[in-house]
Amino acid sequence: xxxxxxxxxxxxLDLFAAMTSDEVEFMQRFKVGELTIDAGAPLISEGAxxxxxxxALSGLGLRYKLLPNGRRQVINFVFPGDFLGLQAGVMNxxxxxxxxxxxxxxxxxxxxxxxxxxxNHPERAxxxxxxxxxxxxFLGEAVTSIGQKSALERVAWAFSRIYRRMCALSLDVNGDxxxxxxxxxxxxxxxxxxxxxxxxxxxxxxxxxxNWSDGRxxxxxxxxxxxxxxxxxxxxxxxPLM
Amino acid sequence: xxxxxxxxxxxxLDLFAAMTSDEVEFMQRFKVGELTIDAGAPLISEGAxxxxxxxALSGLGLRYKLLPNGRRQVINFVFPGDFLGLQAGVMNxxxxxxxxxxxxxxxxxxxxxxxxxxxNHPERAxxxxxxxxxxxxFLGEAVTSIGQKSALERVAWAFSRIYRRMCALSLDVNGDxxxxxxxxxxxxxxxxxxxxxxxxxxxxxxxxxxNWSDGRxxxxxxxxxxxxxxxxxxxxxxxPLM
DNA sequence: CGACCTGTTGATTTAGATCAACTTACGTGG
DNA sequence: CCACGTAAGTTGATCTAAATCAACAGGTCG
Numbered sequence: 001x002x003x004x005x006x007x008x009x010x011x012x013l014d015l016f017a018a019m020t021s022d023e024v025e026f027m028q029r030f031k032v033g034e035l036t037i038d039a040g041a042p043l044i045s046e047g048a049x050x051x052x053x054x055x056a057l058s059g060l061g062l063r064y065k066l067l068p069n070g071r072r073q074v075i076n077f078v079f080p081g082d083f084l085g086l087q088a089g090v091m092n093x094x095x096x097x098x099x100x101x102x103x104x105x106x107x108x109x110x111x112x113x114x115x116x117x118x119x120n121h122p123e124r125a126x127x128x129x130x131x132x133x134x135x136x137x138f139l140g141e142a143v144t145s146i147g148q149k150s151a152l153e154r155v156a157w158a159f160s161r162i163y164r165r166m167c168a169l170s171l172d173v174n175g176d177x178x179x180x181x182x183x184x185x186x187x188x189x190x191x192x193x194x195x196x197x198x199x200x201x202x203x204x205x206x207x208x209x210x211n212w213s214d215g216r217x218x219x220x221x222x223x224x225x226x227x228x229x230x231x232x233x234x235x236x237x238x239x240p241l242m
Numbered sequence: 243x244x245x246x247x248x249x250x251x252x253x254x255l256d257l258f259a260a261m262t263s264d265e266v267e268f269m270q271r272f273k274v275g276e277l278t279i280d281a282g283a284p285l286i287s288e289g290a291x292x293x294x295x296x297x298a299l300s301g302l303g304l305r306y307k308l309l310p311n312g313r314r315q316v317i318n319f320v321f322p323g324d325f326l327g328l329q330a331g332v333m334n335x336x337x338x339x340x341x342x343x344x345x346x347x348x349x350x351x352x353x354x355x356x357x358x359x360x361x362n363h364p365e366r367a368x369x370x371x372x373x374x375x376x377x378x379x380f381l382g383e384a385v386t387s388i389g390q391k392s393a394l395e396r397v398a399w400a401f402s403r404i405y406r407r408m409c410a411l412s413l414d415v416n417g418d419x420x421x422x423x424x425x426x427x428x429x430x431x432x433x434x435x436x437x438x439x440x441x442x443x444x445x446x447x448x449x450x451x452x453n454w455s456d457g458r459x460x461x462x463x464x465x466x467x468x469x470x471x472x473x474x475x476x477x478x479x480x481x482p483l484m
Numbered sequence: 485c486g487a488c489c490t491g492t493t494g495a496t497t498t499a500g501a502t503c504a505a506c507t508t509a510c511g512t513g514g
Numbered sequence: 515c516c517a518c519g520t521a522a523g524t525t526g527a528t529c530t531a532a533a534t535c536a537a538c539a540g541g542t543c544g
Binding site for chain 4: 392393434435437438441442
């Protein structure tokens with residue numbers, strides 16, 4: 001039994017911009033159901049022309065691309081509130097895959113209705129563009145981190161980003177957050193080898209800047225970590241939720 | 243004297259999707275002028291909240307980010323047809339800078355009119371989102387190249403991308419294209435040192451896969467180069483022109 | 485002419501990759 | 515209930531792709 005958008009479990013969180021009840025009702029018409037998938041399950045595959053768009057409600061996942069030589073680049077991690085499938089929505093083809101890391105619950109929209117959003121609800125269309133611009137911004141930062149930073153800086157950058165996002169989702173529990181990814185996932189996200197990533201994480205642990213173990217990440221001093229990671233200090237803005 | 247959109251110098255090129263005359267007239271109302279800038283001039287700076295949006299008409303430029311440690315990441319190169327300033331348009335802040343490499347001519351739009359595009363011309367709003375999604379796709383590919391490919395593969399990838407784009411703009415002249423960037427620009431785009439970039443370019447020259455000298459790039463066999471660069475063979479689609 | 489910018493080439497160093505073991509934790513099936 | 519296989523994390527030894535350092539050449543410009 002799908003939740004009504006009125007009772008959306010995440011809409012009220014700090015991270016998200018307020019919606020008028022009008023907007024909520026509009027999104028409800030656009031929504032076609034809910035999807036629950038297991039940990040490890042694929043959600044979208046590269047090259048596919050999926051008929052669906054998703055908003056992640058709970059759980060974590062990752063977007064990635066595979067190369068012909070077998071290497072994998074993790075484009076980014078998927079958090080609650082992320083909108084998935086926009087590329088397919090506008091360009092009819094995904095250029096990366098998405099899979100669940102933990103069990104996930106997602107809100108499902110019908111792609112063919114996307115056009116009616118642009119026609120009938122320009123505010124929501126604007127929000128969609130806003131999300132696309134945010135993604136572009138994030139990827140610009142990722143390119144910069146991977147292209148110009150040392151391993152230690154990269155891991156610090158990634159930890160900061162993830163930590164801030166999880167906190168904004170109120171998923172932090174007395175100062176630490178769940179972080180159920182494998183070290184290999186982080187390595188593939190940052191363009192580092194698994195072994196070197198492991199040693200770099202250990203170094204951050206030694207310096208008491210970040211402790212990632214047993215699936216949880218604890219950061220005693222986020223400001224110190226962000227300084228090390230050369231993180232631009234743009235506060236993360238309230239984002240629209242689709 | 244600004245050109246009327248009806249006489250837009252680039253609209254008819256293969257690369258761009260056809261526009262109805264209705265759309266052309268609408269864009270004309272949105273247009274507030276033309277800008278010509280010198281080689282080397284800054285166009286947009288990171289952190290700024292520019293009141294203008296641009297479409298590049300001619301010339302080449304680059305987008306980049308600077309780090310506190312003085313390093314620079316070139317996010318990508320700017321070609322005719324690129325739309326600049328969307329981030330500021332929707333999020334009120336640019337997170338990268340843009341500067342001209344050659345003299346450039348740009349079409350200027352008033353940012354405050356952006357909203358009327360969403361309200362009155364949903365097709366054009368959709369196109370804007372399409373462009374944002376394309377940029378996201380490109381950056382995903384860039385992250386993958388920088389994160390997972392060897393220096394030789396990265397340079398081959400970059401050359402292929404640039405070459406294809408310039409050809410689609412009909413800027414190729416008997417098999418080669420103008421490429422007025424410095425080796426340092428390419429190095430900063432690919433996360434490589436200047437010296438190593440130079441040696442890698444020389445290696446491609448030796449192997450007769452690509453010859454970049456005197457500001458021109460000649461590629462005898464683009465397919466061989468793309469294979470080496472592990473380029474996804476998605477043809478570049480007709481893109482909307484704003 | 486000298487200063488500066490871009491490109492080139494060789495010598496040396498190093499951050500991070502690769503290789504190889506070993507550990508702990510979990511399942512699964514006999 | 516235990517043996518075995520597999521996945522994830524850890525650690526040390528070795529290798530290498532690319533960074534850094536240094537010097538020089540050709541052009542251009544004041």
